[in-house]
Amino acid sequence: TARGDLHDIGKNLVAMMLEGAGFEIIDLGVDVSPEKFIETAKEKKADLVGVSALLTTTMPSMKDVVKVVRDSDLKDKVKVFIGGAPVTQSYADEIGADGYAPDAASAVDEAKQLLGLS
16 A cells, blocks of 8 residues: 555455456555555566555555656556545546556456556
8 A cells, every 4th residue: 555554455455356367466565655666566577566545645655656666767667556445547647657446346457458468
């Protein structure tokens, strides 16, 4: 989850759905700094970074994750997608996220689309 957010039920559902669809998941847990997202993405050679937030007060950290990825050497290699109860497509567009999923089932479709698998 985004820095400051301790709510992980949605994150866990998305991870479970993605894993069931054949994706390898690296779950960083809750309250994750933007730097930890990018550090792990580099280390594990990730294709996607997913960030969730349940609180509107933690949504700005999602923007920080997008910025850290865009400012790194991963900018053309890693896609960032976001979700969570207060998150919208409009917010994803505003912060420059590559994708948005309104729920766990949609996250699988969005991940596949972002990676050109659908």
